[in-house]
Amino acid sequence: MKHEWFVIVNPVSGNGKAKKKWQPIYNELKKQEFKFTYAFTEYEKHSIKLIENAIKHGISKFICVGGDGSLHHIINGIFNHSNTINIKAIKLGVIPIGTGNDWIKTYGISKNYKKAIQTIKKEKTFLQDIGKITLTSSNKEVYFNNLAGIGFDAHVVNYVHKYKHLGFLAYLVSTLISIGSYKRSFLEIRFNNLIIKQKTLLFLIGICKFSGGGMQLTDYISSNDGQFDVTYVDKITLLTILKHIGKLFNGKITDLEFVKSYTTSEAVIKVLDNKKTYIQADGEIIGSGSFTITTLQKALSFIIP
Numbered sequence: 001m002k003h004e005w006f007v008i009v010n011p012v013s014g015n016g017k018a019k020k021k022w023q024p025i026y027n028e029l030k031k032q033e034f035k036f037t038y039a040f041t042e043y044e045k046h047s048i049k050l051i052e053n054a055i056k057h058g059i060s061k062f063i064c065v066g067g068d069g070s071l072h073h074i075i076n077g078i079f080n081h082s083n084t085i086n087i088k089a090i091k092l093g094v095i096p097i098g099t100g101n102d103w104i105k106t107y108g109i110s111k112n113y114k115k116a117i118q119t120i121k122k123e124k125t126f127l128q129d130i131g132k133i134t135l136t137s138s139n140k141e142v143y144f145n146n147l148a149g150i151g152f153d154a155h156v157v158n159y160v161h162k163y164k165h166l167g168f169l170a171y172l173v174s175t176l177i178s179i180g181s182y183k184r185s186f187l188e189i190r191f192n193n194l195i196i197k198q199k200t201l202l203f204l205i206g207i208c209k210f211s212g213g214g215m216q217l218t219d220y221i222s223s224n225d226g227q228f229d230v231t232y233v234d235k236i237t238l239l240t241i242l243k244h245i246g247k248l249f250n251g252k253i254t255d256l257e258f259v260k261s262y263t264t265s266e267a268v269i270k271v272l273d274n275k276k277t278y279i280q281a282d283g284e285i286i287g288s289g290s291f292t293i294t295t296l297q298k299a300l301s302f303i304i305p
Contacts, residue, residue: 010066051077067098072282093120144281154278191267216251226297
């Protein structure tokens, strides 16, 4: 069983594209002589249960057929069992079908399923950092592989599902709609020897390079150096975003003086007002309120070109 692949398919990824494309993906896996079993997720976070069962049966090689959210849940399924398995032995490949497909952009993984399968076949791995968020209110632990944040970006994520039919533009449209209505939260943010205590628009914690449908919102350095790439903004106007809209996608937004960039391996974030302030990880709302965040360096092997 250890040499067999377990394929997890999210049939609703990409507005249902994953379900439609599964048969040709299945045929291609057979053509490329993969030995595998597969399962469709039937509800949110179902992949966590599927991973648990697969690990119990000795499987250590997984393929995600879906988007960033699907990958996020699979990773949480893996790390939820970190006390009972050898995570270093696990290999995770991706056949991307989603709205944003942001994580794959850092590594140049093809959105063409045949090319993505060819990449997985070679089993070239890269040990990437994983972020761990601990929610203060519940002590719940959530893991992420791309980018997390509190404030405005999580507010935008709440809107995105309404515009998913627009593809990657869903994030940009949601950003423009939200900027005028979002009310900033009063946060205390501690990392390194710095304390930020004021009303805050957003605080982003990045591992990889892209988020929000191809935006580059952090000053990306490396995805396995044990450091988060942090972006902090206290306030911004719609006019300013429109003026610099191109910089959201070409990585130049972090050069502007109202955007502060840092690196850190851990941080403590406290919400100091009564406003419900959401937290997102990999484009998924994971809770609200205060939390701590730490880096797990070179924690999981992903299959990349």
